[in-house]
Amino acid sequence: MLLLTFLVVATSIVCTLATPLNTTSERPLMLDKRGAPVVKENHYTKQQVQQIKEGHIDAIKLASMVVSQSEKPDTFDPIFQHYFRSSDRDTVISEQ
Amino acid sequence: MSNDPVDPASNFHSSSQIDATFPDVFKQIVGPKDLRYGNSLLADITVVKDSKGKDGQLSCNAPNIEAELIDSNTDKPKLVVCPRAFTRGAFSGKGYPGAPVVTCDRCYPRISKNMETIGMILLHEYTHWDKLMSPVLPPGFSATSTVDYSYGAFLTRLENKILAPELAIWNGDSYAWFANEMWWTQACVGSHGALTAPMRGDN
Numbered sequence: 001m002l003l004l005t006f007l008v009v010a011t012s013i014v015c016t017l018a019t020p021l022n023t024t025s026e027r028p029l030m031l032d033k034r035g036a037p038v039v040k041e042n043h044y045t046k047q048q049v050q051q052i053k054e055g056h057i058d059a060i061k062l063a064s065m066v067v068s069q070s071e072k073p074d075t076f077d078p079i080f081q082h083y084f085r086s087s088d089r090d091t092v093i094s095e096q
Numbered sequence: 097m098s099n100d101p102v103d104p105a106s107n108f109h110s111s112s113q114i115d116a117t118f119p120d121v122f123k124q125i126v127g128p129k130d131l132r133y134g135n136s137l138l139a140d141i142t143v144v145k146d147s148k149g150k151d152g153q154l155s156c157n158a159p160n161i162e163a164e165l166i167d168s169n170t171d172k173p174k175l176v177v178c179p180r181a182f183t184r185g186a187f188s189g190k191g192y193p194g195a196p197v198v199t200c201d202r203c204y205p206r207i208s209k210n211m212e213t214i215g216m217i218l219l220h221e222y223t224h225w226d227k228l229m230s231p232v233l234p235p236g237f238s239a240t241s242t243v244d245y246s247y248g249a250f251l252t253r254l255e256n257k258i259l260a261p262e263l264a265i266w267n268g269d270s271y272a273w274f275a276n277e278m279w280w281t282q283a284c285v286g287s288h289g290a291l292t293a294p295m296r297g298d299n
Contacts, residue, residue: 035127035134037175038219042143047192052143052177054186058215059222060134061187063125069278070119072228087258091157 101105108264108274118274119263120232125222137175137228141165143175156180160247162217165224168241173225184214187279200284207249207273207291208298211280220272233265242268248299249273 036056070079127135148155155164156178163181166174191197201286203211223229229241245267248253252273256264264270281291 035138037138037141037143038204040145041255043143043231048177048182051182051186051192051195052218054190055181055184055214055218056134056138058186058213059219060126062215062219062279063122065279066122066275067126070122078160 108252108270108277114190115236117217117232121223121265121271122231122275124232125219130190135228138222140172140227141175141222141225142172143177146176146178163221165221168224169226171227175218175221177217181214181217184212186210187213187283200280201287203280203291204284204288205292206298207253207277207280207294209248210298211276213276216272216276219275220268223268223271237266239266242266242271244268249294250275250296250299253294256292277292 039052041049044052059077125135125138140244145156148154149166155161155166155176161178161180162184163175163177166176182192185191185196185198187198196202198211198213200225223242226240233240233242243262243266245260246252252267252269254264256270277291284291
């Protein structure tokens with residue numbers, strides 16, 4: 001009985017370790033620490049759910065890019081510098 | 097409208113008031129400075145399939161609609177993503193069946209619908225949520241979040257630059273196109289040069 005229990009536990013451990021973390025070619029979304037909308041998964045196909053989650057990440061990327069550039073007007077490209085001059089920083093860029 | 101190269105940042109806003117508001121709107125979406133992965137409030141949005149509203153109509157039956165934020169004046173809004181949105185790609189370079197991979201080659205030479213992504217659509221919808229936007233949009237207007245004065249690159253530029261620049265900060269697509277244009281400019285200016293202004297057919 002002890003041996004049987006040992007074999008069951010050992011087999012379970014081996015199977016767990018042998019399971020790939022990501023069995024598909026999809027990229028991990030890493031949404032656990034993000035403020036992300038909840039998608040009602042049975043309302044959309046699997047691909048559509050993926051597209052919505054990827055889309056949210058892209059939306060945050062877009063917004064983050066604008067924020068990061070607005071906070072570094074001197075290091076940003078000439079396009080944004082046109083509107084965010086260092087001398088205007090205190091009046092244009094508010095602290096959060 | 098001229099199709100000469102223009103200063104891209106000037107396409108979707110113009111006044112100093114707008115300059116001051118734009119960064120705050122984006123900051124509000126990405127969240128606090130130490131954790132800019134998305135404002136935690138966004139987790140209160142539920143993405144649902146289309147259903148009949150109080151008027152008995154389906155949101156996605158409206159012409160050309162890609163998404164709609166419902167109950168935007170509540171703490172728990174619902175976001176309907178319509179089939180049209182799923183034909184848009186992702187700028188992370190990942191395409192899907194029926195949705196293109198969006199690349200510099202696809203975008204250039206002009207600002208246009210070719211650079212639309214689901215991310216841009218969602219960003220637009222987030223600006224419609226009162227709870228998220230009311231802290232950063234200035235008082236003195238009837239809305240506490242953005243509304244839709246115009247859709248698309250051409251009409252948004254026309255509205256913001258020519259017809260009613262003072263309304264640009266209240267227009268959801270102002271933010272979507274501003275960020276979108278900046279993204280693609282940064283990504284592609286080295287290899288493809290400056291983007292040119294959108295033309296009517298680019299909407």
